[in-house]
Amino acid sequence: MKGQSHIILALVFALVVAIFSISNIQNVEVNYMFGHFKTPLVIVILGSVMFGALIVFLVGGWKFIKMKSRLKNLEREIHQLQMSSKKESVVDVDEQAVKVREEKESSI
Structure with missing residues (x-):
């Protein structure tokens, strides 16, 4: 459900940007550090949106x-803890078995 709402919001945003871009088709002068150039405002708007989307994606x-x-590190740690827990329980069972044998031998 969360993924669907993201897709719907993205489509609505794309529609708003498209309508806004189409209504602003005049040429504009873009100034940057080393110069300037003229281009349609549509290109500037779409380029800005795409650059922003790229930043968000990265x-x-x-x-x-x-x-x-x-997540991988935590899963590895869980696995190690489970294995050490199993080893401890095996050791406990072995110790109990030794005690039972000793008690049987001492009672004989």
Whole structure:
């Protein structure tokens, strides 16, 4: 359900950007550090949206990779704790078996 709402919001946002872009088709002058150029405002708007989406994607991807790595580490730690717990229970059972044998031998 969460994924569907994200898709719907993305489509609504894309529709708003498209309508806004189409209504602003005049040429504009873009100034940057080393010069300037003229281009339709549609290109500037769409380029800005795409650049923003790229930044969001990269930041989100970085967080996803970090979370995935943390999940693997925690799963590995859980597995190690489970294995050490099993070893301790086997040792406890062995110690109890030795005590029972010693008690039987001493009672004979």
